[in-house]
Amino acid sequence: MLFPVIPKARGATVRRALFVSEELNAILNSPEGSQEWEQRVAELRADLEVFVTARTIDPKYLFLLYPSRDAVWEIRSVRDSPSIRVLGLFAGTDVFIATNHALRETLGGWESREWKIVKRTARASWRRLFNSYDPVVDTDVKRLVTGALDGRYFKNFTRK
Amino acid sequence: MAGISKISPVSERDIHYYRQRAKNRIFESLTAFFAEEAERTGVTKRDIAECLHRDPAQITRWLSSPSNLTIDTISDLLLSLGAEMDHTVGKFSDRAQSNEMHPLIARLTASTTPATKAKVEYKQATPNKPYQSLGKMQSNTQTVEARAA
Numbered sequence: 001m002l003f004p005v006i007p008k009a010r011g012a013t014v015r016r017a018l019f020v021s022e023e024l025n026a027i028l029n030s031p032e033g034s035q036e037w038e039q040r041v042a043e044l045r046a047d048l049e050v051f052v053t054a055r056t057i058d059p060k061y062l063f064l065l066y067p068s069r070d071a072v073w074e075i076r077s078v079r080d081s082p083s084i085r086v087l088g089l090f091a092g093t094d095v096f097i098a099t100n101h102a103l104r105e106t107l108g109g110w111e112s113r114e115w116k117i118v119k120r121t122a123r124a125s126w127r128r129l130f131n132s133y134d135p136v137v138d139t140d141v142k143r144l145v146t147g148a149l150d151g152r153y154f155k156n157f158t159r160k
Numbered sequence: 161m162a163g164i165s166k167i168s169p170v171s172e173r174d175i176h177y178y179r180q181r182a183k184n185r186i187f188e189s190l191t192a193f194f195a196e197e198a199e200r201t202g203v204t205k206r207d208i209a210e211c212l213h214r215d216p217a218q219i220t221r222w223l224s225s226p227s228n229l230t231i232d233t234i235s236d237l238l239l240s241l242g243a244e245m246d247h248t249v250g251k252f253s254d255r256a257q258s259n260e261m262h263p264l265i266a267r268l269t270a271s272t273t274p275a276t277k278a279k280v281e282y283k284q285a286t287p288n289k290p291y292q293s294l295g296k297m298q299s300n301t302q303t304v305e306a307r308a309a
Contacts, residue, residue: 004268008174009181011255017264035172042176050184052262056192060224078225095264149195 002097002129005048012053016094016145020048021125024086024098036081044084047077051096057141059151064139065119066110071137072122087122089135090144097135099125180226187226189245190234194223197241211240 002019005028020028028045032038050061065072065087075098077084083104088097099122107114126135141148197203205223209216222233238244261269 004265006265006269008177010252011250011258013258014261014265017262032171032173038172039176042173043180046177046180046184049181050188054184054188056188056195058188058191079227094262149191150199 005045005052007049007053008045009049012049014052015055015147016052016096018048018051018096018098020086020098021100024101027101040079040082040084043079044077044086048075048086048098051075051145054147056147056149057145059141059149062141062145062148064141065115068139069137070119070123071135072119085118087118089122089126090138091130091133092136093144094146097126097129099129183226183229186234186245187229190229190237191223193241193243194237203241208237208240212236 001022003022003025005018005020007014027041028048030037030041033041051057061076063074063076065074071089072087073089073096075086075088075096077086084101085104085107086098086101088099091097100118102114102118107118109115136144138144142150205219206216208214209219212219219237221228222237234245
């Protein structure tokens with residue numbers, strides 16, 4: 001089962017659709033915990049809502065994972081304690097299905113076994129949810145997300 | 161009546177949520193402005209670094225995550241681009257529900273037309289409303305058989 005992420009703040013514009021897995025939804029709507037837990041859950045929610053509400057999407061926020069043919073993307077919720085990666089696939093333009101998540105510190109290098117497992121979990125969750133309906137495979141974020149910013153502006157290219 | 165607060169308490173989660181939301185919104189404005197300026201004028205991070213007498217890596221750090229920004233660094237970055245932030249404060253109670261909504265979410269929250277949308281009261285608790293698939297469709301043959309039975 002999937003749950004839509006609706007912005008908590010009144011008046012926020014829902015520009016894109018984000019659906020989260022049961023597991024992620026349980027975290028976002030978990031009962032009150034320690035102060036650290038409350039802070040991290042609140043920050044994760046706010047970070048996920050960026051996809052839903054933001055006019056523009058920063059190139060460091062949403063990443064296509066290797067190999068691109070698998071169409072697994074990650075949303076980065078970057079913090080010191082801990083950084084969280086939310087993995088998912090696109091069902092259509094501006095429709096992201098967040099299938100699973102992982103703590104960055106447990107994943108290791110990009111070719112690690114742990115990374116492979118979470119990517120495989122994302123694809124397996126997709127198949128369980130949508131069966132024969134394939135995710136959108138595209139390497140150009142601008143075709144998948146309206147308002148996606150071009151990453152080249154954030155690199156140190158020289159003035160033309 | 162002394163000692164009774166005129167404002168209701170806010171949960172720890174809401175405090176952190178709105179802090180992060182504020183950071184994310186400012187970061188979004190900043191990066192969008194920087195991308196626009198870069199496209200329009202060709203300005204680079206290196207130019208900004210030189211302008212602010214900073215290391216280019218510092219500018220990269222500032223623009224890499226909302227958590228790396230402070231009010232001072234926001235001011236510095238915007239100043240280097242010949243700009244500053246304008247601020248407005250809005251009360252939640254004065255804010256109308258946005259007219260713009262992704263069609264899929266609009267359908268799920270049952271507010272498909274602008275007229276309906278205006279009537280529908282803003283629902284804050286909708287994250288708990290699950291998406292349910294339509295289930296497996298019956299084939300034509302099965303339907304005919306069911307009718308015949």
